[in-house]
Amino acid sequence: MTASETRPLTAVRQFPSDFLWGAATAAYQIEGAAREDGRTPSIWDTFSHTPGKVFEGHTGDVAVDHYHRFREDVALMSELGLNAYRFSVSWSRVQPTGRGPAVQKGLDFYRSLVDELLTAGIEPALTLYHWDLPQELEDAGGWPERATAERFAEYAGIVADAVGDRVKRWTTLNEPWCSAFLGYGSGVHAPGRTDPVASLRAAHHLNLGHGLAVQALRAALPADRQISVSLNLHEVRPRSTSAEDVEAARRIDAVGNRVWLGPMLEGAYPEDLIADTRHLTDWSFVHEGDTATANQPLDFLAINYYAPTLVAHVAAGEEKPQDDGHGDSAHSPWPGADSVAFHRAPGERTAMGWPVDPSGMYDLLRRTADAYPDLPLVISENGAAYEDVVGEDGGVHDPERTAFVHAHLEAVHRAMADGVDVQGYFLWSLLDNFEWAYGYAKRFGMVRVDYDTLERTPKTSARWYSRVARSGELHAPDAV
Numbered sequence: 331m332t333a334s335e336t337r338p339l340t341a342v343r344q345f346p347s348d349f350l351w352g353a354a355t356a357a358y359q360i361e362g363a364a365r366e367d368g369r370t371p372s373i374w375d376t377f378s379h380t381p382g383k384v385f386e387g388h389t390g391d392v393a394v395d396h397y398h399r400f401r402e403d404v405a406l407m408s409e410l411g412l413n414a415y416r417f418s419v420s421w422s423r424v425q426p427t428g429r430g431p432a433v434q435k436g437l438d439f440y441r442s443l444v445d446e447l448l449t450a451g452i453e454p455a456l457t458l459y460h461w462d463l464p465q466e467l468e469d470a471g472g473w474p475e476r477a478t479a480e481r482f483a484e485y486a487g488i489v490a491d492a493v494g495d496r497v498k499r500w501t502t503l504n505e506p507w508c509s510a511f512l513g514y515g516s517g518v519h520a521p522g523r524t525d526p527v528a529s530l531r532a533a534h535h536l537n538l539g540h541g542l543a544v545q546a547l548r549a550a551l552p553a554d555r556q557i558s559v560s561l562n563l564h565e566v567r568p569r570s571t572s573a574e575d576v577e578a579a580r581r582i583d584a585v586g587n588r589v590w591l592g593p594m595l596e597g598a599y600p601e602d603l604i605a606d607t608r609h610l611t612d613w614s615f616v617h618e619g620d621t622a623t624a625n626q627p628l629d630f631l632a633i634n635y636y637a638p639t640l641v642a643h644v645a646a647g648e649e650k651p652q653d654d655g656h657g658d659s660a661h662s663p664w665p666g667a668d669s670v671a672f673h674r675a676p677g678e679r680t681a682m683g684w685p686v687d688p689s690g691m692y693d694l695l696r697r698t699a700d701a702y703p704d705l706p707l708v709i710s711e712n713g714a715a716y717e718d719v720v721g722e723d724g725g726v727h728d729p730e731r732t733a734f735v736h737a738h739l740e741a742v743h744r745a746m747a748d749g750v751d752v753q754g755y756f757l758w759s760l761l762d763n764f765e766w767a768y769g770y771a772k773r774f775g776m777v778r779v780d781y782d783t784l785e786r787t788p789k790t791s792a793r794w795y796s797r798v799a800r801s802g803e804l805h806a807p808d809a810v
Contacts (some may be wrong), residue, residue, distance in 0.1 A: 343743040343804040350453065350754025351799035352414030353407065353776065354711050356460035356504070358390045359763040361420060363397035367435035370426035372462035373472070373513075374766075377520035388769025394761050394779045400443050402786070406777060407760065408450040410792055411800035415452050416710060416756045417443070418460035418504065419489055428464035428481050437492045444496050455499040455710075455756070457560065458486055458543060461509055461519065468521050473509060473532035476615070479539035486543035490550035498555055501632055501710070502543045505562040506536040506590060508656075511663035518657035518767055526665040527611050534616055537593040537624040544626035559594060560632035560710040563587050563698065564639045565690035569673055574643035578670040581606055582641050585664055595702060597625035606666030630753060632710035633698065635738075636682075637675075638690035644671040655684050657767060681715040681772055686734060688741040695745040695752065706751045712738050713758035715765070715772040718789065726778045726789040729807065735795060736807045743804060757795060761786065 358374045378389040396403055407415055421428065423436040440456075447454045459482065467478055486502070503509070512519035515529035523529075540559055547557055564586035568575035584603040592600045598621050604613055637655060644650045646669075654672035656663055664670065675685035695707060714734040718726045735757060746752050762775035770781055776792035779785070788796075798804055 342806075343740065345743065345746075345802045345804065347802060348753075349802060350414040350455075350708065350756070351802075352412050352416055352453075352455065352754065352756040353760035354416035354756040354758050355396070355418070355760050355763065356457075356462075357418045357420035357423070358393070358460070358462045359759075359765070360394050360396040360761060361423075362391060362393040362395045364389075364391045366397070367423070367439070368426055368433035369420065369423040369436060371465040372420065372422045373465055373468045373520035374462050376465050376468075377522055378764075380522070383522060384767050385769035385771045388764065388771075390764045393764050394781075395784050396761075397439065399784070400439075401446055403761070404443070404446045404450050404452065406786060406788070407447075407452055410788065410796040412452055413799065414455055414499075414754060414756065415447055415760070416455040416457060416501075418457040418462075420462055421459065421485055422462065422464040425485050425488060426464065426466075428467035428478075429484070432488045432492070437488075440489070440493055444493050448496060453499065454497050455501065456489070456493070456497045457501040457504050458482075458489060459502065459509075460504040461513070463521075472514070472521060472523075473535050473539075474514060474528040475531075476535055476538070479535045479542055482539040483542035483546045487546040487550050490547050494547075494551045494555065500547055500551070500555060500557045502540045502547075502557070502559050503536060504560045504710075505634060506533065506540070506559075507562055507586060510536055511585075511665075512656060515665060516656065516659040516661045516663035518659050518663075524659070524661040526662070529663070530607060530611055530613075530665055531615050533589050534593075534613075534620070537590065538620050540594060541624035541626050544628070545623070548626075556629035557626075558628050558630045558632045558708070559590075560634060561587075561590050562634040562636075562711075563591075563694055565635070565637075565694045566639045566641060569640055569642035572643070575641070578641045578643045578667075581667045581670055582639060582664065585666055586639070591701075593621045593624035595625065595628075595631075595705070597621050603666070610665055628705065630706040630708050631698070631702065632708045633694065634711035634758075635691050635694055635709065636712065636714075637684040638687050638693075640673045640675045642671050642673055643669055645669070653683075655682065680730075680734070681717050684714075686714070686737070688737040691738050691741040692745050695742065695750050696748065699745075699750040706753050708753050709742060709755045711756060711758040713774050713776075715774045718773050718778060720778070724787070726787065728789045728791045731776070731789070731791040732794045733807045735791065736804065739798070739804050
């Protein structure tokens with residue numbers, strides 16, 4: 331049963347008056363200015379400039395030039411009635427080698443952005459790491475090496491000292507699953523390595539880096555600051571009720587979700603994950619005290635949700651569908667899950683090929699709240715890419731995106747009505763931008779960007795979302 335099947339879509343849902351209505355972006359996807367003011371290459375600069383890695387050789391060198399146009403973009407957020415904005419800091423803009431003193435011009439950019447947001451009445455929500463590791467740290471071994479976690483904590487302290495007096499909401503990592511398993515396992519993300527053991531080592535050091543960064547933030551920030559991590563938790567569903575398919579779902583839940591939830595929220599890796607991957611590693615890279623360090627108290631948990639994952643058992647030698655929504659590679663991002671097939675879910679799909687299923691949002695929120703009832707939740711990313719077309723009037727009419735967001739907000743509201751403490755929703759994304767390995771071929775923005783002129787044009791979905799954000803009322807999709 332989907333969330334929309336339980337209540338009429340035409341009904342108006344009221345959200346709390348202090349609910350966060352925001353949009354989200356990431357530094358490499360929007361900033362550009364790749365070589366300005368002391369910034370040095372990140373792993374995504376290197377990856378995007380490597381032939382064959384990104385669609386048609388697209389790069390984030392210019393992106394949508396947010397570095398020079400941030401005031402225009404903040405004014406646009408204000409026009410749309412947003413009361414929060416989630417952005418990430420470019421590590422190599424602030425600390426080009428990943429170690430040593432900060433570059434003040436880099437910090438000045440984020441100081442100015444935060445000031446502009448606060449002047450506009452928009453709450454800044456800062457993410458320290460959205461996949462753009464300084465290349466020098468990757469050259470030294472990257473996330474598979476323990477030293478990277480230690481460098482990350484130092485960087486967290488630098489950013490906290492610069493803007494901690496003005497930023498209340500802090501997130502350590504965005505989607506560490508992608509950093510570890512797409513970056514070091516399947517190789518479809520930077521740095522493009524394909525080593526399952528390195529991906530597990532990276533996962534552990536991301537967990538450790540998160541814990542060390544939380545400690546650094548607590549030491550540097552005022553006591554009332556709120557700290558979180560943003561996880562793309564997988565809503566894993568077995569294709570059938572057979573014991574084999576249920577076991578397949580367990581394996582993906584272990585390496586997709588509990589690899590983070592265990593250390594970060596419970597202080598230990600799940601035993602079944604260790605058993606699933608014993609043929610790959612003995613996990614000796616986990617030192618005594620590491621999981622206790624990862625297990626730092628959080629003020630809320632941020633969740634990114636786009637679509638559920640449908641899995642089944644597959645026997646050796648049988649055809650193995652791999653429709654997991656995470657790009658094409660001969661190498662799996664799921665260590666310890668060689669017997670698991672990923673199936674195409676029925677129904678409508680977005681331009682990314684991802685199924686549209688808001689029931690997954692509801693189920694994920696309920697399950698997470700049941701497991702961690704005292705931890706508030708925030709939706710830090712949710713949205714959809716569609717084949718947007720500019721109309722004769724110069725506008726972009728995107729009813730599919732509006733319907734997508736409405737249905738998922740309906741699922742959020744239903745979860746809240748059932749007792750789940752959800753405090754905010756950040757639409758992905760504010761702007762069309764560099765969509766990682768897809769380059770500029772996929773558009774997630776509620777604001778269209780003309781990549782030739784960089785002109786910003788709010789789509790009809792933005793006008794609809796603006797009405798929701800201003801009123802706190804979830805109106806029917808055709809209400810603009």
